[in-house]
Amino acid sequence: MQEWRTMTPDPILWNDWHPVAARCTLDPGRAHHTVLLHVPLVVTIDAAGTIIARRNDGAPLQQCERYGLVWVCLGTPVQPVLAIPEADEPDRPPVVVGAIGVRAAGPRVIENFLDLGHLGYVHAGYLGDDPQTRVLPYDVAPLPDAGVHGGLIATRCRMYQPKASPAATEGFLVDYFYKVERPLATCLYKDNPVHRDRFDVIYLFVQPVTEVTSIAHPLLLCLPDGTTPAALRAFQQIIFMQDKPILENQRPARLPLYDGAELPIGADRSSVAYRRWLAAIGLRWGVITATEAAGAPR
Amino acid sequence: MILYDAHHLAPCYAVRLLAGLLGVPLTLAPMDVYPGHDDQTDAFLDLAPAGRLPVLIDGDRVLGDWQEILAHLALGHGPAWFPADKPALIGWLGLARDLGGSAGLARMIDTFGAAGDAAAARAEADRLLDHAERHLWFAERAGGQWLLPRPTPTIADVGCFVFIAPCEDGGLSLRDRPALRRWCDRVRFLPGFVAMSGVFPPMANTPR
Numbered sequence: 001m002q003e004w005r006t007m008t009p010d011p012i013l014w015n016d017w018h019p020v021a022a023r024c025t026l027d028p029g030r031a032h033h034t035v036l037l038h039v040p041l042v043v044t045i046d047a048a049g050t051i052i053a054r055r056n057d058g059a060p061l062q063q064c065e066r067y068g069l070v071w072v073c074l075g076t077p078v079q080p081v082l083a084i085p086e087a088d089e090p091d092r093p094p095v096v097v098g099a100i101g102v103r104a105a106g107p108r109v110i111e112n113f114l115d116l117g118h119l120g121y122v123h124a125g126y127l128g129d130d131p132q133t134r135v136l137p138y139d140v141a142p143l144p145d146a147g148v149h150g151g152l153i154a155t156r157c158r159m160y161q162p163k164a165s166p167a168a169t170e171g172f173l174v175d176y177f178y179k180v181e182r183p184l185a186t187c188l189y190k191d192n193p194v195h196r197d198r199f200d201v202i203y204l205f206v207q208p209v210t211e212v213t214s215i216a217h218p219l220l221l222c223l224p225d226g227t228t229p230a231a232l233r234a235f236q237q238i239i240f241m242q243d244k245p246i247l248e249n250q251r252p253a254r255l256p257l258y259d260g261a262e263l264p265i266g267a268d269r270s271s272v273a274y275r276r277w278l279a280a281i282g283l284r285w286g287v288i289t290a291t292e293a294a295g296a297p298r
Numbered sequence: 299m300i301l302y303d304a305h306h307l308a309p310c311y312a313v314r315l316l317a318g319l320l321g322v323p324l325t326l327a328p329m330d331v332y333p334g335h336d337d338q339t340d341a342f343l344d345l346a347p348a349g350r351l352p353v354l355i356d357g358d359r360v361l362g363d364w365q366e367i368l369a370h371l372a373l374g375h376g377p378a379w380f381p382a383d384k385p386a387l388i389g390w391l392g393l394a395r396d397l398g399g400s401a402g403l404a405r406m407i408d409t410f411g412a413a414g415d416a417a418a419a420r421a422e423a424d425r426l427l428d429h430a431e432r433h434l435w436f437a438e439r440a441g442g443q444w445l446l447p448r449p450t451p452t453i454a455d456v457g458c459f460v461f462i463a464p465c466e467d468g469g470l471s472l473r474d475r476p477a478l479r480r481w482c483d484r485v486r487f488l489p490g491f492v493a494m495s496g497v498f499p500p501m502a503n504t505p506r
Contacts, residue, residue: 025333030413098333101408103469130501230330237332238305241495244409245466 009037010285012149012183015075017082019205019217020053022096023068035209037285039074067094067219069205079147082185086201086221095229097218097236099207104247105286106184106206106214107255111274112247113186113204114178117267119159122242129171132160135267143179149281154178154270165200166235167225168193180274183283184208194225202236211286212253216240258290300325302346302353306332306410308402308460309364310352311494316368316456318492320375332410365391368453379453381446387454390445394457397426401461404468416469423470427478430458434477443484451488459485464496 014037021032026045034041040056053063053072062073066081087094102109112118116135120128136158143151157176164174172193180186184206189199201221206214218236256262257279264272278287301317301324303310317324329336329351336342337349346353346362354361354370361367372380381387400423406412407419430445437447444451445458463482465472472479485491486500493499 022333025411032411034411096333099411101411103408230328230334230336233330233333234305234328238495241306241409241467245464245496245498248466 009075010283011075012281012283013037013208013285015073015078016182016184017062017064017071017073017077017080018184018207019069019099020072020207021051021070022099022217023049023051023065023070024096025098026051026070034207034215036072037074037208038210041072043070068096069217069219082147082181084187084201084203084221089221091224092201092221095220095222095232097220097233097240100216100218100237100240100244101209101213102216102244102247103213104250105212105254106208107274107278107283107286108247108250108253109206109214109216110180110184110186110204111255111271112243113188114154114180114270114274115268116157116159116176116270118243118246119161122246123239126163126239126242127161128159129162135159137266138269140269140273143181146181149183150277151182152178152180152270152273152277154273164190165193165222165225166227166231178270180277183278183281183285192223192225195223198223208285214286252288254286254288256288256293258288258293261288261293299323300327300355302327302329302342302351302355304329304331304337304351306495307351308398308405308464308494309350311497312364312456312460313352313354313367313371314494315460315492316371316379316453318490319456319488320371320379321490322371322375365395365453365457368456372453378450379456381448381452384446384448384452386446387452390452390454391457393426393430394454394461397423397458397461400426401465401468401470404470405461405464406468408468420469423465423468427462427465427470427472427475430462431475431478434481438477438480443481451485455481455485460494460497464494467496 018036020034020036020041021043026032028045028047032043041053043053045051051070053070055061062077064071067087071081120130120133124130138154138157140152140154143153155177159174160171161174162171174191176188176190178188187201187203189201192200200223203219205217208214220232222232257275301313303326331337337351343349348362352364354367361370369380400419403414404416404419404423407414407416445454446452462478
């Protein structure tokens with residue numbers, strides 16, 4: 001890895017909040033060692049339940065706890081941790097899925113989450129199925145009322161899913177919409193098989209470790225449909241573990257943001273919008289910028 | 299038969315896979331061991347004092363070791379999978395257990411944040427994978443397809459497969475191990491094969 005990349009923090013991510021641990025996985029008998037933006041951290045919990053995150057080098061950081069996750073900002077936060085209105089609805093307490101390490105760039109992980117085209121193949125039998133793999137036309141637009149860097153919303157997404165959630169007993173055409181609210185935070189709203197007038201919400205926060213390694217922190221805000229939190233967790237872990245080998249084999253490892261890097265089709269509308277948005281806000285972490293692709297000196 | 303199971307643990311997958319290959323139905327009792335700790339509750343430790351998954355309940359019998367469960371299923375439902383007159387079976391089951399402590403451990407560290415030294419686990423796994431690769435490469439030259447020189451697979455193939463097939467999750471690679479890749483495909487094409495996340499089934503339209 002080039003030296004400048006390890007030395008220069010990406011200002012957007014450096015000044016944002018990232019999850020680095022979940023309260024339910026911390027153990028008073030064992031410190032949790034992790035890395036955020038190349039910075040080694042240790043997170044501890046004492047017998048009273050007090051959680052402290054520290055940089056190994058002793059430099060200061062900002063810390064808070066939301067949705068069962070421990071959040072850290074290494075720089076100066078330009079905005080608070082993402083607000084999730086559904087987390088305040090009393091019948092759907094947030095369920096932490098458990099962190100999953102993946103040897104892929106953070107933006108690659110987000111892009112994969114947005115991708116409808118892979119559902120029928122990578123998640124066959126769950127979130128799609130061969131031969132019903134066609135991605136119907138959908139819309140992507142700037143996200144209204146977004147944070148300081150804006151965001152995206154993809155609507156009118158539909159996919160036939162044999163087992164859309166643990167509570168699903170038969171396949172049905174599932175309505176979705178997606179939001180990208182921060183460069184490494186995204187979520188989807190999907191039909192619940194029981195509550196047909198409300199949506200299950202699934203968040204994915206990506207902890208950037210190095211530019212090409214990440215830790216996924218999925219968070220569920222699912223409606224009460226008889227599914228236990230353990231079953232919700234297991235279902236999402238199964239889905240994310242199916243994505244992991246796909247993500248780890250994507251090349252180039254960093255997400256290319258320049259035109260002509262790949263040949264997108266209609267189903268890739270959200271991916272194209274995400275890449276263009278990252279280029280527009282100037283994200284440098286885990287991406288290959290147009291400037292870099294052109295071989296310009298830094 | 300009831301299997302206390304966790305979807306992401308390779309030893310649990312070994313039991314589900316062999317049951318599929320034998321056509322033996324299992325009732326799964328899913329355990330939340332990550333991020334939960336269902337395997338450390340008093341109720342579970344009463345049942346299985348070692349606190350390890352998987353655990354198989356077959357009538358009055360409680361089997362708490364994954365290789366013991368493989369042997370039990372094979373003896374009851376497919377003796378060809380357990381050739382007790384072949385000492386090499388024990389050797390390859392031993393390799394499977396060592397792969398669990400190396401390739402499997404690296405996968406647990408990298409993916410689920412388990413405690414341990416990932417680099418040391420990968421170094422040991424690389425050594426064992428090279429050994430298995432050489433063995434299978436020469437076995438193929440001699441007309442063999444499986445770890446033991448027999449026309450059909452054994453529980454040793456199942457035991458090694460569940461650590462070798464998803465080894466990329468732990469930062470290992472089969473790219474330069476073509477005999478292992480071909481052997482993995484032979485397992486995947488067996489009738490009754492079941493997948494695990496990270497171990498893909500053959501595509502529906504793939505010729506067999």
